[in-house]
Amino acid sequence: MSLKLLLAEDDLDLREVITEALTLDGFEVTACESAEQAISCVMRHSYDIAMLDFVMSGMSGIDAIAVLKQTAPNMGIVIVTAFGTIDTAVDAMKKGADEFLTKPFNLQTLSVTLKKVHAEKTLKSPHIDQNSDLVFGALANPIRRNVIHQLKMHQRLKFMDLCRLVGIEDHTKFNFHLRQLIKSGLVTKDSEKTYFLTPTGLDIEARLLMQ
Structure with a gap:
């Protein structure tokens, strides 16, 4: 069964490229040019995943997350931006996005990511667990982000080495x-x-800190 994707992207050329590539990969794509249009679509139809650009004229992709989650709580949400930073990634995930991607991205990687998000939603096993507030609190501090980065690079460190x-x-x-x-x-x-990093720590580092 093909996955139903709702795409909100205000760049016409990119919207058409993504639509064509994902359609060829078996997705059923509904494309629109704004977050407002995406919300309207979700209120009338059912989708497996929504992919929204972070910056669009009118409502931003991140601002639309709350409405989308309230309307379709089981729908996966992916935020895409050309201006990826740790802070915007954390903000997107904290507000309910299931994944955060930075442009430019490989279309094959995009397809894999969308399918992964759908699988996680279907299995009800999101990569951030019930302690998400603690996770986001940790990521909000630059010292802690640096600790995670150093542990990813060096794998295992003693207190004094990590401190240095x-x-x-x-x-x-x-x-x-x-x-x-x-x-x-x-x-x-x-x-x-x-x-050393836990599996959750490694996952978070890969998803957020290396964008």
Whole structure:
């Protein structure tokens, strides 16, 4: 069965390219040029996934998330932007987006991402668990984001090495940030007090911090 995709993109050329590519890949695409039109479509029809541009004339893709989720709570939502930053990614995910992509993107990668989002929604196993507030709180701090980045690069680090790489001289302050990351489920440590990313931490790093 083909997946029903609602595409909201105000760039006509890109909208047509995406529509053609995903249609050839088996998607049933409904394309529109604004978030307002997307909301109107969702109120009249059922879709598996909505893909919205972050910046459009009128309502932004992120502003539309709340309305879309209220109207179609089981629909996957992907936000796309040419101006990807950690803050916009966190904001999009916090407001309910299931995925965040930065332009330009590979069309094959886009197809895989959309199918993955749909599978996660279908299985009711989102990549951010019930402690999402703790996760977003951790990501909001640049020191903690740096910790996650360093652990991704070096895999496993002792406290002092991690402290040095992040560039924090106040060990008490740094220990507080580490505790918050552990509490959020992004970082853990073994019996030898070596810190490393949890599977959730690795997933978050790949999805948000490397955009």
